[in-house]
Amino acid sequence: MIKLENIEVYFHDKHGQTVQAVDKVNLHIRKGEIFGIVGYSGAGKSTLVRVINLLQKPQAGSVIINNQDLMDLNDKQLRAARKKIGMIFQHFNLMNSRTVYGNVLYPLRDAKLSKTEKEQKIEQLLSLVGLSDKRDVYPSQLSGGQKQRVAIARALANDPEILLCDEATSALDPKNTQAILKLLKEVNQKLGITMVLITHEMDVIKEICHKVAVMEKGRVIEAGNLVDIFCHPKHSLTQDFIYTASNVELAYQNIFDHPQLASKLQINHLFELQYKGHNSFSPFISEINQRYQAKLTILYSNVEIIQAQPVGRLIVLLTSDSTPIEVIESYLQSQNIALSRLHALQHENYYSI
Numbered sequence: 481m482i483k484l485e486n487i488e489v490y491f492h493d494k495h496g497q498t499v500q501a502v503d504k505v506n507l508h509i510r511k512g513e514i515f516g517i518v519g520y521s522g523a524g525k526s527t528l529v530r531v532i533n534l535l536q537k538p539q540a541g542s543v544i545i546n547n548q549d550l551m552d553l554n555d556k557q558l559r560a561a562r563k564k565i566g567m568i569f570q571h572f573n574l575m576n577s578r579t580v581y582g583n584v585l586y587p588l589r590d591a592k593l594s595k596t597e598k599e600q601k602i603e604q605l606l607s608l609v610g611l612s613d614k615r616d617v618y619p620s621q622l623s624g625g626q627k628q629r630v631a632i633a634r635a636l637a638n639d640p641e642i643l644l645c646d647e648a649t650s651a652l653d654p655k656n657t658q659a660i661l662k663l664l665k666e667v668n669q670k671l672g673i674t675m676v677l678i679t680h681e682m683d684v685i686k687e688i689c690h691k692v693a694v695m696e697k698g699r700v701i702e703a704g705n706l707v708d709i710f711c712h713p714k715h716s717l718t719q720d721f722i723y724t725a726s727n728v729e730l731a732y733q734n735i736f737d738h739p740q741l742a743s744k745l746q747i748n749h750l751f752e753l754q755y756k757g758h759n760s761f762s763p764f765i766s767e768i769n770q771r772y773q774a775k776l777t778i779l780y781s782n783v784e785i786i787q788a789q790p791v792g793r794l795i796v797l798l799t800s801d802s803t804p805i806e807v808i809e810s811y812l813q814s815q816n817i818a819l820s821r822l823h824a825l826q827h828e829n830y831y832s833i
């Protein structure tokens with residue numbers, strides 16, 4: 481559905497220096513997918529997402545939507561193609577002088593629909609986003625979450641096939657963030673719209689995306705299925721995002737900062753275990769206790785449902801008087817429980833203990 485091939489975007493800053501915002505990016509986004517792009521500030525996410533509707537023309541590469549390279553289109557054809565690509569933004573970009581109804585009507589101004597058809601369409605859209613009762617109020621009378629709902633209704637007015645979401649929840653509190661993500665998921669499922677969502681928070685990605693790409697310095701450094709990336713991040717930056725989203729980083733900090741706990745830790749017995757899917761239901765803790773008289777102290781545990789699959793992470797102290805730890809390690813691995821031993825050098829925090 482969306483193929484970005486070798487996309488390059490450069491800017492010249494005010495000192496005349498060239499900034500490469502997007503560097504040879506290739507992405508393939510399939511119809512109906514919710515595709516997340518995550519990265520820290522300045523990674524090139526906004527620039528890349530604006531390439532998809534050519535709000536930002538790349539200096540090199542192809543932007544292929546439904547087998548058509550947008551770079552080959554003339555202005556009129558591009559305007560038509562853009563109608564099929566809706567967009568929502570962090571700060572909603574509503575027109576304050578128009579009511580909710582007026583804002584959603586605006587993109588339909590040139591549509592070949594009668595007044596009644598337009599009215600019906602807007603009523604349907606406002607009902608979809610849960611704002612039927614707000615049709616005659618002005619944006620200033622709405623909460624952030626409600627403003628984003630209006631923006632979503634407006635973005636859907638021309639029946640787009642693609643919805644681009646540029647930090648759509650970054651200005652919202654956690655409750656409204658959840659509600660807007662739920663709404664986007666519903667829109668994806670009910671209308672089959674392909675979504676590209678950029679964010680600096682893995683939490684957002686975790687909530688609704690099927691696939692994810694991680695960006696750093698203009699490049700995509702890792703991309704794939706969300707559960708795979710979540711369970712086996714290859715790049716340290718990806719791991720950072722995941723640790724932050726699952727509070728693992730905080731757990732390590734708490735463990736190592738705790739005066740009594742830290743002094744009792746035997747670093748070489750500290751493990752991070754990870755399991756997914758059906759393994760979440762296997763009683764492996766009692767199993768290793770019975771088999772190997774292993775003692776397992778849980779210092780942190782977290783199970784979350786990602787793409788309908790349970791994914792669990794534990795930080796544990798694992799000891800056994802009778803069996804070498806390597807034997808227990810092999811057993812757990814044979815049960816598809818990923819296990820990593822935390823050596824002192826892995827973390828500067830650990831090293832100081």
Ligand SMILES: Nc1ncnc2c1ncn2[C@@H]1O[C@H](COP(=O)(O)OP(=O)(O)OP(=O)(O)O)[C@@H](O)[C@H]1O
Nearest residue numbers: 491492493499501520521522523524525526527528
């Ligand atoms: N119009 C511009 N002129 C000059 N440099 C730009 C312009 N737009 C973006 N850049 C630079 O390109 C790089 C990528 O910016 P971009 O906004 O795409 O990143 P981002 O990942 O979306 O970050 P943020 O979340 O902070 O918006 C940055 O170094 C930025 O300063």
